[in-house]
Amino acid sequence: MAQAGRKQRILLRAAGASVLALGTIAVVGGAFRGFSPSANVSPVVTEELALETTDEDSRVLSLVNLEPAERAETLEAIASERGSLEQARARYLLAADLIRQGRGGSALPHLEGLEDDYPVLAPAILAQRAQAQTATGDAEAAMATWQRLLDEFPESPMTVEAKEALGAENEALLQEAIARFPAHPRTLQIVLNKLVENPNQPELLLLLARHGVDLPDVTGVLDRLVAEYADQLTPEDWEAIAFAYWENLRYDDAGNAYANATPTAVNLYRAGRGAHIGDRRDDALTYYQQAIQEFPEAPETATAMLRMADLARPPESGLLYLDQVIQRFPDRAGEALLQKSELLDQLSSPDAASQARQTLLTEYSDSAAAAELRWGLAERSVEQGELAAAQTWAAEVIEQNPTSEEAPEAAYWLGKWALDQGNEAAAQARFEAVLQRYPESYYAWRSATMLGWDVGDFTTVRYQQPDVQPLGHRITPPVGSDALIELYKLGQDRDAYAHWQTEFTNAKEPSVSEQFTDGLMRLGVNDNLDGIYMISTLRRRTDPTEQAEYQSLRQQTAYWEALYPFPYMDVVESWAAERQLNPMLVIALMRQESRFEPKIRSVVGAVGLMQVMPSTGEWIAGQIDLTDYNLEDPDDNVKLGTWYLDYTHETYADHSMLAIASYNAGPGNVDDWMNRFGLDDPDRFVEQIPFPETKGYVEAVFENYWNYLRLYNPAIAQQMERLNN
Template sequence: MAAGQSEAAIATWQQLRQTYGDDPAAAAALYQLGQHDQRYLDQLLQRFPAHPRSVEVALARLSTASAPEQIRSLLLLVARHGLHHAEAEAVLKRLVTEYGASLRPEDWQAIGFGYWKKDIYGQAGPAYAKAPATPQTLYRAARGLQIGQRRDAAIATYRRLAQAFPKAPETAQGLLHLATLVPAQDALTILDQVIQRFPQRAAEALSRRADRLEALNSPTSAAQARQSLLSQYPEAEATIELRLNRARAAAAQQNWQAAIDWVAPISQADLTTEAAAEAIFWQGKWTLKAGRSDQAQQLFEQVLQAHPDSYFAWRAAVALGWNVGDFTTLRHQQPSVTAPPQRGPLPAGSAALEELYRLGQDRLAWNRWQVEVADPQQLTVDEQFTDGLMRLGTGDHLDGIYQLTSLANRDDSQARVQQLQQAPDYWHGLYPLLFSNLITHWSQQRQLNPLLVTALIRQESRFEPQIRSVAGAVGLMQVMPATADWIRGQIGLNDYRLDHPEDNVKLGTWYLDYTHREYDNHSLFAVASYNAGPGNVARWLRRGGFRDADEFAEQIPFAETKGYVEAVFGGYWNYLRLHDPAIARLPGINAVADSSSGLISHYNTHR
């Protein structure tokens, strides 16, 4: 409310404050009234500390506050409720350096959570070490200390976690990390504890035990451990990886039947993991090489039906001859893209929040959501889903996509997670169509498939224009400054800013066009080159040893680039199946449920 606003407007804000006293709508009234009377801002901070307006007020007051206790209180408010703000990291650092001696354990937990959310794990560890002891805080303390290269402190904290909370899921993960920090013989003892006490992690521990025995020159014991893995945990992720490795060794000798036999049990089980999709796809490839095309077709169809969102579903669709673009053809394809459907219901939050969300009032919805969340450090599954959508609505694409993606990693309520993953908003949140006009324009200019460019941007930056990598890459397409300067000379560009979306996409699409031209429009090599550099891809091609593009992708020696290729083309496939009507209508590939009344009713029962 600007200075000099009419008395009628002030009266309206007063009426709103009085009528909706405890509702987040009153926070806006207090903020506006506070522009004339600071006492209303005091009420705002006291009654609605989580509201984004309160964070603004706290940051503004920090510039003039002089009393240490007031400064500390304002800093803590921002640390707890303002992690979305650009100044949050500086606030966390100031709390630690200037007020560390006076902070309570609960304050240290808030600081640890802040650093953890910002991926500053080396600082999160020491903060969590001073927080109240829970399985989560002790695990994060130990893991943060480990990442921060404080090995002895990490070992001691992992052991403290195991002693204080012997049955907690975090303890299982902590023991697996601890086994990497201690001598091999001690590691075997720790891994045995995981096998005995945590059935859900036993297969992983047994696989690591086999690797340790191999390193100790005990091949017979290692072989026995792997045989136990195969017989006792046939559906575990570690078992799938073992079967795939054995199958690949047989395929390298062109022993197709042996390769098929190794992975056949996986296709006969009802498994939903990416590793299972990979195994079934390769079983199809090897079955095709063995001359059994009908069986191969069934396996490729199984990948599409059981794993429709997988990178390997796209590769299976290509193997079946579907018009979805292959490595050698998708560059020039121009898919027909439709906008996402109307927003669906929210599984958490008030009716007012849902109304704002479905009307597209994203900033107001976000403001309300900050106040409605009971504990941002311990979100329920429904709250995490809603939080992801709220963040996406306000432009926090990095954390929004992360919140939705990481639902699959939760140990609790997996049945509920699977229900939420049937919602259209889940998939459209994971693969949002952002900067679509800009991407379409420059894709047309460079003769690139716009969905490939969209998927690459999603992988590079999660659509964050200001993001910078540790290597110095900037912006939506993560262009290195030296590369941008070279491109400027190629295209005669006078001036540019890499953190400006228009300039970044102009330069990034030019480079993606360049890598395509370097490799005769072969998108696999072009995308791999975008990540690893043309020199590395050229060396891999000279090395040879593969018979087709899928084998090349499998044999990429850089783990980061191999994962990057699968993520970009998996993203392309998901954008295609979600937004191209011709592809979305194909049977068995689109797991997105309709926003039917039944689904809405089902959500509302979980409020």
């Protein structure tokens, strides 16, 4: 089903969700504590309202993730209470539910005078009232309410909807919306409508380039600007176009655009990198060299030098660039030394290569490159039958590089090797250490299985039916206005996202807290691909202060809850039960395949939540006598995808590791690997999978599965808590 390159964001972004999507998902979790909160995260209320509850105790917030019909009766009861924040929240949520149900008239009593009792959401309350009045056919009252919103709250993002509603009679209001709130989703729609009427408006095309980076057809806008208006564009315009191309993975086009932007270290490096990816070697060398000459101390210069070494002809001339990195950029020296050692091996200079590796291990022992080298030496030692040497190298990874990507794997194999040697006590201690130090990793799941926890193994996980209990409250965004945070906590994702788009003005260089909030906002409007991406890539921060902030964040349960949401769970549970599959294994695979994007298409043509190839879907449909289906429909896609996952399990006698590998690489490859490697040690089998993408895929799916368990299964959560106390 999933063939080449599934793990890469470039494939997942191929048909990304619209920035204007209005869907919602249940992002659950407790209140977000201990991480750069905004100065005022609590809603402003009048003196008459008693703040007798915290968010954790709020009855209304505990209902947010329920369907409107499930919460209506309880909300009605709370709404009848007098003088509390809970009452105000209940009235607002009831009104919002009724308006979405087309019952605007029933919503109006709940909104009556609510702006006075609930001032933090006063603009939103007026907008709701206008919508309810429109729904009842009282256009005059609706227009008056929209006008009141404009008059009393001119700085609120909610005024964009008022200006849009009143703009039919007053074009100036639409222009005001464009000028004041250019990034607001409704403003972008206003601009798109204007371009339909008159496509030849470069100033509006540029607005979309700057503020509509996530629009599904924005690259067509960028192409028009470059093709039709290049002679009118300023360097700042080119930079905006370049950034939008870059964010949409059009790197070659981005490189060309960056070449026309103001020469900065970032712009020149990206001009070179875009040319490099686009196989324009001479252009790449030119821009890399310009970055090196004009910005000799910039971080991008070190990266440019490493790229120059890759492109150097003859290859040995690349050593000059690597030596410059080693001398001038201590934080990148380890990476340069590792690259240098590999180049020297290629040049048949084993002594010099050995010296470079020794320098890396002694002078830059705590670098990521040193961890990579140590683990590579451990694996080589195993292949050569030198287990003691492998154990020494793995132990050095744990001691010298405890936060490296290789550390969880090294720690787990130390346990496996101890078990192989009959030292069960040492093995148990090693496995417990993996769970304590690297609780989110694939190797934590493998350690839990080795310790006998009830989490399923490769041969038993298919039939596991874990109890999963999502937590009650939503995560509180760490930054944002009071109105935005209150709207988000109430599950009003569309409005919260609209506020965020107007408040988030630092998209090119967001802080850690801003990037995390951006991820939450995207998840709220069902842009799951980019939401998960924004949150997961926080780990890439290299600035020490930012990395420390990220390390603090990842200690919070809220971070992991955001990374592992539960969209389409009803569909998953239904079809998993039909196929006798562990629903957590299905959702784990789905997260890896599509990041929960129902209409996404990979570059090889796989479609939807479980990335079903059209030809495979047609074959499956024939097997189950299904004549009418749509691979972009979540129910149809999961129906077909779970059938195929059941099929791969049956093919391999319910061995889930082989079934998952086959889902990615196909049965022919899996059969070949079984013949070559055998299954005596399934962990070793995974390590020997010759396709890096498939090896990573298998580990990622089971890592996803484990994280859903440790976060949402009460029994496993309690075991983890006991282990850490």
